[in-house]
Amino acid sequence: MTAVISVNDLNKIYDSGFQALKGVNLDIQAGEIFALLGPNGAGKTTLISIICGIVNPSSGTVLADGHDIIKEFRAARSAIGLVPQELSTDAFETVWGTVSFSRGLFGKPRNDAHIEKVLRDLSLWDKKDSKIMMLSGGMKRRVMIAKALSHEPKILFLDEPTAGVDVELRREMWEMVRELREQGVTIILTTHYIEEAEEMADRVGIINRGEIILVDEKKRLMEKLGRKQLTVQLAEPLQALPGSLNYEALELVADGWSLIYTYDANQESTGIAELLRKLSEEGIDFKDLHSSQSSLEDIFVDLVKNGERARAGEAS
Structure with missing residues (x-):
């Protein structure tokens, strides 16, 4: 063009x-x-x-x-x-x-x-x-x-x-x-x-x-930069994540009733399947799944914040 x-x-x-x-x-x-x-x-x-x-x-x-x-x-x-x-x-x-x-x-x-x-x-x-x-x-x-x-x-x-x-x-x-x-x-x-x-x-x-x-x-x-999240509504609350599920992309919500898995588009097919397999192996039942994707505003805010952090690091 x-x-x-x-x-x-x-x-x-x-x-x-x-x-x-x-x-x-x-x-x-x-x-x-x-x-x-x-x-x-x-x-x-x-x-x-x-x-x-x-x-x-x-x-x-x-x-x-x-x-x-x-x-x-x-x-x-x-x-x-x-x-x-x-x-x-x-x-x-x-x-x-x-x-x-x-x-x-x-x-x-x-x-x-x-x-x-x-x-x-x-x-x-x-x-x-x-x-x-x-x-x-x-x-x-x-x-x-x-x-x-x-x-x-x-x-x-x-x-x-x-x-x-x-x-x-x-x-x-x-x-x-x-x-x-x-x-x-x-x-x-x-x-x-x-x-x-x-x-x-x-x-x-x-x-x-x-x-x-x-x-x-x-x-x-x-x-490329938009994050996706899968929210897993659990059938029973968890006090803590089992060892096999204790990795950075997975978060246990404070009340113990939900798991939030953050991933990108390239991980979608393998990451979610692996998560569901591990939940099954641990005997953890869930009753609902909900996915969402970050907006352009989320990406914009992250880019600006990361730029500011980089500048602060260079100044120090």
Whole structure:
């Protein structure tokens, strides 16, 4: 696949001396939904701001749709739509007026049919003549998305787009995102709702302390790093595990009524069979089995925590 965004050895050091980005390398493929995850202060917004031309990099290069964001900034920016975290638009302008004006800023010819489609897709058509100041927070968020789509960008950045919006809008928004991907638009998403990334993303990148610590396909990431657990509900409580069952992957719950076996996908066929065989050999009866798998949020938290532990070890 072709990289529609290519980031190479990107660094950002602010005047205060704080280094927000440290040698970031990242390729985002055309037509994918890419979720960029990280804790507060990890560098997500700085990275997006540099790609979109809002913040200047200290060093490194970025290509957007094949255009250098510094040397060919007009062409690069015309390919990008941005929905920022903060709501910022002219409070006294109408919905139609502000969205149409955004299209004009990119030198695009008037296209009332496109503006109408965007407003209808975002359930804003009946508000087209309303002033921004009269809208709810959720409606203002929709207007920000409409402005970002007004000039028909190939790349769309959604920086915490569902913050403060209701469930209905969130569902509508993700349906629209899927439609945009089908039309060939590349979507880059940052979100604190990791379940959204789990549902929507094709690939996931995790950034922490200004460094990309992992990029992988969501499915492969969850298969590779996601833990699975089998909970065995016992017929009678145990006071302690027999010697043959006393191994690290198996835990006896405090009340003695359950065993929890933690494993990965590669161990599934052999590990569970071995566990059940040993239970039978020990004469331990069970009445129920329940399996579960760690979520993308679990994986994210573990990766960040492990990174912090590694840093603490290096510092000591």
